[in-house]
Amino acid sequence: MEQLQTPDAASLSITAPQTLRVIKRNGDVAVFDVSKIAVAMSKAFIAVEGDNAATSSRVRDFVAEASRTIAETFQRRMPDGGTVHIEDIQDQVELALMRAGEQKVARAYVLYREAHARARAAAGDDIEKPHPTLNVTALDGSRRPLDLGRIETLVFDACAELANVDPNRIVEEALKNLYDGVTVDGVSQALMMTARTLVEKDPNYTYVTARLLQDNLRREALSFLGVAEEATFGEMAELYKPAFHAYVARGIEFEQLDPRLAEFDLERLGDALDHTRDNAFTYLGLQTLYDRYFIHKDDVRYELPQVMFMRVAMGLSLNEDDREGRAIEFYELLSSFDYMASTPTLFNAGTLRSQLSSCYLTTVPDNLDGIYSAIRDNALLSKWAGGLGNDWTPVRALGSYIKGTNGKSQGVVPFLKVVNDTAVAVNQGGKRKGAVCAYLETWHLDVEEFLDLRKNTGDDRRRAHDMNTANWVPDLFMKRVFDDKEWTLFSPSNCPDLHDLYGAAFEKRYEEYEAMTYSGQLKLYKRVRAKDLWRKMLSMLFETGHPWITFKDPCNLRSPQQHAGVVHSSNLCTEITLNTSVDEIAVCNLGSINLAQHVTDGQLDNEKLGKTVRTAVRMLDNVIDINYYAVPQARNSNFKHRPVGLGIMGFQDALYALGIAYASDGAIEFADRSMELVSYHAIEASSDLAAERGRYESFDGSLWSQGVLPIDSIEKLRVERGEQYIEVDTSSTQDWGRIRNKVVKQGMRNSNVMAIAPTATISNICGVTQSxxxxYQNLYVKSNLSGEFTVVNAFMVNDLKERGLWDEVMINDLKYYDGSVQPIDRVPDDLKAKYASAFEVEPKWLVEAASRRQKWIDQAQSLNLYIKGVSGKKLDVTYRMAWFRGLKTTYYLRALGATSVEKSTVERGTLNAVSNGGAPKPTPAAPAASEPRGIEDFLSGKAGSGSRAPSASEIDDLGCEACQ
Known part of the structure; x- marks a missing residue:
């Protein structure tokens, strides 16, 4: 036989990184040598074609090119180096031969591999058996043999009771990536990496990955607490209780936990911990808890999932008579995912600084001392993780007279620049960027400049790139838009009473001021065409994502607290509508019912829902008394009115469980009936709490005291606005007369009870769709500190499996079509309707469902609007419909241009990164401001041609994590 003349690495022009290593079958590690790939392929050719192949230029050229391609493949995968198993290299050789059409050579190569595998098995050195040279490096640097038995126990535990998962595959694949001297964490990472790459094959692998992650969590926490070096899932049945005891003691010692936690009956609470509930987490949910929520000391997380839920439950039970009984009740609700508290409550309950509230609303007065006091309040509230909504309408406009200096005002905008920079500087206690939203009424003379705040062009001194903005729109302006009439802009220094007026009283007084401009009594004003201003509002919303559009009159006319003040703005996420003044900073405490957990046997479980709501309202009410208040105006307001905001999440999951498409009359009906039941139980729960604990201080004179419930207040809006400008369904199914009588007799514990928050983060914890x-997409990629992983719609996969349609081809089609089933011909029409994604649901369905919910809610809802093929006309119709259907607020606009070509499933944004750092700003659903679009282009639809869909990660807007 002629001697092989194979190319070496130098002749192949490939230099493998020095840190790239190959793991051999016996666990030894060697330097990656590309020439050995060339030798293996050359031998395969000689075995088929004989000795002539050794000198064939065709073979030599192919071997050189294929070897180079294989080496480059691993370089791309691991640009900074790493380890690759010998089997992975051989897989690539096999693939290269097949792709080149060298079928006979590929077959010979496969047979060669199989023969050698049989020989190794016969010799007793198969990798699946323990090998004396494969050791693990412990945390203290010591080495011990790899315990394959423990690995199998961990993996088989992780796969227990999960269908369509293969523990043997995970073990075998993970072992290929282990090498002698691998660290303990390296073993865990190999297992998790293997499991999470299989998520796209079956959604249950996300639970497997989460359970494998728990091994890391347990090792880190248990060793730190001195309970055990490590533990399996089964061993945690005995170890959770001592870990809980040690956790409370160490947390108090570190001055991180409230010392009052030690006064609880820890034996009783330890017995209530249910270790099996750790298995309910998805990988994303558990990783989110680990990276953001678990209490840590010197970067060591010593809090475990069930311990965290019990800590929160204890923190909310501090003032209860039966503290242990209530703590267990609250724990059951949280750990089952039936209900989840908001992020500040999860962060801080049971700690020394129990800032548990989510939202703060302030009004900024028209004087320098008041303005900077308000900015100071922003800083203090933001420090303790509060989301802020500022009402800036009272501040005089540009060009207004300043009596004290005999000068002219620079208007609102320069102060907003300061607010913007304060939010960046005071980054919520170092956990994430401060978040604030400024509100301005549409009649304010500075409104046009306010609309431009988020643009990337113009004078940067009059721009605020990091804060949110929102329009506070009176009904009269919308009427002028509908009727194509003029609109007059004023400075509040000349008409200060407009700020506190709404409904018919506002219209009357506004028209009086307009008359003064014609008579010459008012000099500082500007007249515009209402439709032109409306178009600019929509144009800026599309171009920059701001200002959001919210409606002043329905927020006030339907507010239970009309007798106690005025709602001057909403909050950072547009779901809170509470009174504010110079003396009162409104505060709201949030939590969300997981609707998906309350669908049983194909219908909403009213009995379970009622029980959950009752406990949830009690937890929210407890927050008010336990809460830390950074400023006195917030404490005074919260104790006087005691508002809470109970919301929902998992609405889409509930529809899936019921077999209902989002874009359907069935979904509209479910939105109506489900919110009616939540409202019914929440109002009754607050009234019963009033009987137990007393009414809130300002109850007398409220709509509640008059027997006017949220569903009844629609009539007041209809009368004040005018029949021709509103259309809202007012049907009901519950015995509301009984609730009215109870409320009038017993009173209410809380001035406001319901608000639907975004829930992007807490819904991830619970593993359901947000709010x-x-x-957004049925299959997409998320990224966190551990890398990228796949999220797939489990409901869709199960339905496709039932019809024999879930296979590799379907997976690849979903990847190609950005998670959409619509272009896939073999997906039946009923499943296409059921699994239509956000941009495939016409916005009218979103608005109609929101309208049905709004009639039951005493506050508002964070309503994102998704519009595909966006045009000026479509935006105009959508937002007019939102007002016409009685909505109080809207939130983000997510717009997708008709000619968008980007594949959002493969974008690698940072907004979804699960980290402790500041959350970046959401990318506007629009073209960059450096490519300005004129209003006429926008209205004609031309502006939509350059827009794109926000990525799946951008939809989880973490800028307002307080509400989530």
Whole structure:
């Protein structure tokens, strides 16, 4: 036989990184040598074609090119180096031969591999058996043999009771990536990496990955607490209780936990911990808890999932008579995912600084001392993780007279620049960027400049790139838009009473001021065409994502607290509508019912829902008394009115469980009936709490005291606005007369009870779709500190499996079509309707469902609007419909241009990164401001041609994590 003349690495022009290593079958590690790939392929050719192949230029050229390609493949995968198993290299050789059409050579190569595998098995040195040279490096640097038995126990535990998962495959694949001297964490990472790459094959692998992650969590926490070096899932049945005891003691010692936690009956609470509930987490949910929520000391997380839920439950039970009984009740609700508290409550309950509230609303007065006091309040509230909504309408406009200096005002905008920079500087206690939203009424003379705040062009001194903005729109302006009439802009220094007026009283006084401009009594004003201003509002919303559009009059006319003040703005996420003044900073405490957990046997479980709501309202009410208040105006307001905001999440999951498409009359009906039941139980729960604990201080004179419930207040809006400008369904199914009588007799514990928050983060914890949102994509990639992983719609996969349609081809089609089933011909029409994603649901369905919910809610809802093929006309119709259907607020606009070509499933944004750092700003659903679009282009639809869909990660807007 002629001697092989194979190319070496130098002749192949490939230099493998020095840190790239190959793991051999016996666990030894060697330097990656590309020439050995060339030798293996050359031998395969000689075995088929004989000795002539050794000198064939065709073979030599192919071997050189294929070897180079294989080496480059691993370089791309691991640009900074790493380890690759010998089997992975051989897989690539096999693939290269097949792709080149060298079928006979590929077959010979496969047979060669199989023969050698049989020989190794016969010799007793198969990798699946323990090998004396494969050791693990412990945390203290010591080495011990790899315990394959423990690995199998961990993996088989992780796969227990999960269908369509293969523990043997995970073990075998993970072992290929282990080498002698691998660290303990390296073993865990190999297992998790293997499991999570299989998520796209079956959604249950996300639970497997989460359970494998728990091994890391347990090792880190248990060793730190001195309970055990490590533990399996089964061993945690005995170890959770001592870990809980040690955790409370160490947390108090570190001055991180409230010392009052030690006064609880820890034996009783330890017995209530249910270790099996750790298995309910998805990988994303558990990783989110680990990276953001678990209490840590010197970067060591010593809090475990069930311990965290019990800590929160204890923190909310501090003032209860039966503290242990209530703590267990609260724990059951949280750990089952039936209900989840908001992020500040999860962060801080049971700690020394129990800032548990989510939202703060302030009004900024028209004087320098008041303005900077308000900015100071922003800083203090933001420090302790509060989301802020500022009402800036009272501040005089540009060009207004300043009596004290005999000068002219620079208007609102320069102060907003300061607010913007304060939010960046005071980054919520170092956990994430401060978040604030400024509100301005549409009649304010500075409104046009306010609309431009988020643009990337113009004078940067009059721009605020990091804060949110929102329009506070009176009904009269919308009427002028509908009727194509003029609109007059004023400075509040000349008409200060407009700020506190709404409904018919506002219209009357506004028209009086307009008359003064014609008579010459008012000099500082500007007249514009209402439709032109409306178009600019929509144009800026599309171009920059701001200002959001919210409606002043329905927020006030339907507010239970009309007798106690005025709602001057909403909050950072547009779901809170509470009174504010110079003396009162409104505060709201949030939590969300997981609707998906309350669908049983194909219908909403009213009995379970009622029980959950009752406990949830009690937990929210407890927050008010336990809460830390950074400023006195917030404490005074919260104790006087005691508002809470109970919301929902998992709405889309509930629809899936019921077999209902989002874009359907069935979904509209479910939105109506489900919110009616939540409202019914929440109002009754607050009234019963009033009987137990007393009414809130300002109850007398409220709509509640008059027997006017949220569903009844629609009539007041209808009368004040005018029949021709509103259309809202007012049907009901519950015995509301009984609730009215109870409320009038017993009173209410809380001035406001319901608000639907975004829930992007806490819904991830619970593993359900956020809030009231439609599914953004059915298959997409998320990223966190551990890398990228796949999220797939489990409901869709199960339905496709039932019809024999879930296979590799379907997976690849979903990847190609950005998670959409619509272009896939073999997906039946009923499943296409059921699994339509957000941009495939016409916005009219979103608005109609929101309208049905709004009639039951005493506050508002964070309503994102998704619009595909966006045009000026479509935006105009959508937002007019939102007002016409009685909505109080809207939130983000997610717009997708008709000619968008980007594949959002493969974008690698940072907004979804699960980290402790500041959350970046959401990318506007629009073209960059450096490519300005004129209003006429926008209205004609031309502006939509350059827009794109926000990525799946951008939809989880973490800028407002307080509400989530």
């Amino acid at each position: 009231i949102e439609p599914t």
